[in-house]
Amino acid sequence: MVKNLQTIAFDADDTLWHNERFFHLTQQRFAELLADHAERDTLDARLLEAERRNIGHYGFGVKGFTLSMIETAIEVTDGRVPASVISELLHAGRDMLDHPMELLPHAREAVEAVAGTHHVMLITKGDLLHQERKLAQSGLGELFDGVEIVSDKVPQTYQRIFSETPGGICGAMMVGNSMKSDVVPPITIGAWGVYVPHDLAWGLEHAEAPEGARFREISDLSGLSDLIGSIG
Secondary structure (H helix, E strand, O other): OOOOOOEEEEOOEOOOEOOHHHHHHHHHHHHHHOOOOOOHHHHHHHHHHHHHHHHHHHOOOHHHHHHHHHHHHHHHOOOOOOHHHHHHHHHHHHHHHHOOOOEOOOHHHHHHHHHOOOEEEEEEEOOHHHHHHHHHHHOOHHHOOEEEEEOOOOHHHHHHHHOOOOOOOOOEEEEEOOHHHHHHHHHHHOOEEEEOOOOOOOHHHOOOOOOOOOEEEOOOHHHHHHHHHHHO
């Protein structure tokens, strides 16, 4: 009998390993550096708007975030931001890129559990070199049958990838912490989407939960094997 699910794909950042908490810590430092020029809420809103504007130019990840911080610092100080602050922001960005990768609880067990029975993939977006480095540090690389580091996660991205995997689109499942990037787009094209909430979320990744039978939610990755077993 052919299984309903043949391909299981995982998101990386804040699904398999920590990511957003490093952005939050750096953003806190950013607010401290510019406390004399703007309130924290104002800075957060201005930075998020800069990130939204810049995604199309810089893509997702630490480098775009760092450039958006610098841009915001210039804007809120009317161009008078000290060079020392710019230097600190650049150092903060480099520290984020160099920070050791830390797996989330149940990540290894979840990937190992499906690696022997399904076609397993990693689908992540962000800076190519940074994502490759984190994957190498994770020790999970050998468990994946395929790795896709993409510029964005939209329905066309999943259409291209899942059309070439065992079971096709209908036999594919995407597992991740972003409703906007990991859940809604796969379901839109007819795949499964599993939401694994994380306690921290980037403002640009919010979306409403989709309707339909192919949407699932689990509290953490320890529940993935049972979920897959229930679908077959």
